[in-house]
Amino acid sequence: VSDSGPTSPVVLNRKEIEALAGLESDAFDPDAFAAGAFDAIAEGFVRLARGEVRQPPVLSLDLPEVAGELDVKTAWVRGWDSFCVKLSTGFFRNPELGLPSGSGLMVVLDATTGRPRAVLLDDGLLTDLRTAIAGGLAARALARPDATVAAVLGAGAQARWQARALAAVRPLSEIRIWSRRPDAATQCARDVERHTGVPTRSADSVAEALRGADVVVTTTPSQEPIVPAPLLQPGMHLTSMGSDGAGKRELEAALLRRADLIVVDHLEQSRTIGELQGIDANTVSAPVTLGEILAGERTGRHSDDDVTVCDLTGTGVQDSAIARWLLGRYEAHGAGS
């Protein structure tokens, strides 16, 4: 050990991270959007499917006294040179102070020495991005190749992110946005059209949003199904990414029963915090993991008429993948790129 001590970790703030991730511009280039991050996260899902990931239970601190919570997640992937420890907080009185409820950061540790390599002060940006990319990967693997009409349910930050990720993987001609709050849907549609260049409009009902849609993403915190089974159409792909906690659910059980293929990011999580909560395994098609699909070990859609569903609950391996990808870009280009 030299006198000056081991190398200090890189510290990147949100603006630097946006620039490195190619997200600082409003101009949308589907080929450049988070270029390389799709592959990085796909590799993570493949490793997860192959059992090459160690992911301990989440550390959770509940603070009812201050309406706050903290989660800490980590996942190590065999052979990767780094892994991520992610802190995320939700403090639900923040809006009264003019602050967002959620924040967080990632610490990237060297996988050989355990020493900190980077502190990513991303304030949740990389979580938004890795979540959207999982939706993009699911659509790329499962939606019909000629899918052109997309529907996004919900009008929050993830609705916007998921729309960008869809536009990056399919040549969309139309996007519909539905929300319980029509004003929010209108605003979201405006933002999505500006971000993606794809004609986007708000829909007055879920039925209207889904009519003729080839690919659907649900992004709500609903505890009641918002997509009833009768709205399914042959050839449709649906990704549910809102359900990520006990009691949350966006898809009707009958819809899952009618799906030709059910894909999950993490089977155990899907059963405990995702769409498979309370679903009798005998009544639905045996779930396949997204990693198995992306590895080519399992087939996705068999025909243009198949209905496919993907349930995304969020995994620590996505965090380690996006952090590793970002750090690779930093090392290749520097923070000023």
Place this chain on the structure above:
Amino acid sequence: VSDSGPTSPVVLNRKEIEALAGLESDAFDPDAFAAGAFDAIAEGFVRLARGEVRQPPVLSLDLPEVAGELDVKTAWVRGWDSFCVKLSTGFFRNPELGLPSGSGLMVVLDATTGRPRAVLLDDGLLTDLRTAIAGGLAARALARPDATVAAVLGAGAQARWQARALAAVRPLSEIRIWSRRPDAATQCARDVERHTGVPTRSADSVAEALRGADVVVTTTPSQEPIVPAPLLQPGMHLTSMGSDGAGKRELEAALLRRADLIVVDHLEQSRTIGELQGIDANTVSAPVTLGEILAGERTGRHSDDDVTVCDLTGTGVQDSAIARWLLGRYEAHGAGS
């Protein structure tokens, strides 16, 4: 939320932390040593005893493939304006690379908003310090007021730190260092004498180190008792801080049975990873917490002849306390102080 986003956290490196903590100089001033940090950590122990701390189970990631491990700890204290999330790693092939096995950092979160307030790239320094201060607090509360002869068993980093903390709380005239490795004891004694100004020598045996000692600290990772009961002397105080894991133990069971007072930092931890592992509760004096003693709710030593024992296993509240103290110094003085 303004366009520039919420305030970025303070990032402090190890040198800045050393300076803020008053540890950058070799010259030892017992009154200035970590001034204020003793009170900060004492308050943490008091809050812990009063049930005003929330401390979820540790997140542990074991990586046998790379001989590594990661622990993440946190503790929130009612009414404090910040709390700490500490990452610590041990990667046991690091010495082959010329690096220490252990490293780590602390993230300080705002207790009202959950937003990151500081990233302390202390590389384990604050853990060393808060551990030593707990030893100092135990000695201040439990050793005879006129204690002048100290013995430290073990010759690693904590042996040095504990000696400094003892010298800060008692007017020592002599320190003895014992280690299984005589060379290490000699080197440690040299360092301790330089750091504390107290005449310090290595001892050839535990018995020699303890003969006539008023205050003893054990700092080894031993799994077999290193202090046999017959070495107890009336009026002696012993602090055991090495035992912090399943199977670790530094004090003989018979010694605990003969102690007039047993104090612990955290009763449950003492029973699962500390000196009370496997000890029949009916055979020893009912343990009291250090927080109860420091709060004045329980009496420490009753006479100059009492034998007192304190078992320190390490608590997350110490991390939150030391981080809060350091951040307070930063806010009062700036990093250049």
